[in-house]
Amino acid sequence: MQKLDRRIFLSALVLFAASAANSPRVNAQTTAPASFKVKHIIGLQAVQHNTKGLATVSKDALTFTSGPTKSDLAISGIEDVQTGVDSQRLIGGTIGTLTMVAPYGSGRFLSLFREKIDTLTIEYRDTNGGLHGAIFTLPKGQASALKAQLVAAGAKASPVPAQEAAKP
């Protein structure tokens, strides 16, 4: 009887974990938020590397805001927008690095817990014609939505979101 209870409990746990893992993906596909939680990796002027913030697409600019820091990127200067996929450790940053020296290989064990993320690469020109590349990471499934908003606002991109959606 105890074995049966344990099996039921484990099955329920697996079902709960599966539904929890699936739910953000469904939300991301159905609703396109007005602003996106992003992490700026590199490329925006006057914004430090690896800064978390909000990206908002308006009529003529992509605005990145992080506390008092604000950076605008003119839509007309965007030459290409590309999406990609990557993964990162669930426990990152300084704490993540410190866990590498944790005893009994526990740091390595924690390295196994990773989350999938999207990358968004924006190739743009400044007012003088100089080439720049801004790279952001977003939660999985959100890069395409942000790219679609940028394209709708007039940014050039290859391939366009409609062609990407047609891919199997």
Place this chain on the structure above:
Amino acid sequence: MNRQTRSRTLSSLVFTIFALVAYLAFSRPTAQAAQASTATPPTPMHASALQVLQIQAEDVKLPAEFQMAMYEHVMEEVGKTRRFEHLYRDGDRDAANAPDLVTLRCTATGFKQGSAEKRQVTTVSGKTSIKVHLLFTDKDGQKLFENDVEGKVQFLGENLRATFDFGKKVAAVVRQDFAPTKSAKKS
């Protein structure tokens, strides 16, 4: 031939072989050094401006985020070397007015996307590496010198960290082959 003469002959033969091996061992690095000196200038060069062109990856499938991150890191790291008064980006209209402009063309020749998870768990596998050929030319397009560098991440960090390592290596080449300027500005 008595025993003494035979032993002398044998010892002189051994000495000759040893001397020959020693000569070959020491002469090889000298030849390599001579070859290397043709690739890089013997004395640091002087130039007031450098324009970095977009990273080319025609024969290599390089993801867009790597390509642009490499470019941005090169601009940042070369800017820190303070070897040029002006550092121009690809397409910058002001570059045409620079009198002694040097152009840097970077062509990716190899890319291996490793796995951060493998690196963190095993330490010895999962390396990410980007091999790039650097070509420095003058304003007329004449070759000044060329070099090959490899950006990699072997232990700590995510895959994109290889682009930072690449930027550092390009900056090291610039630092070695160009003389510092008094006032350096970043365009």
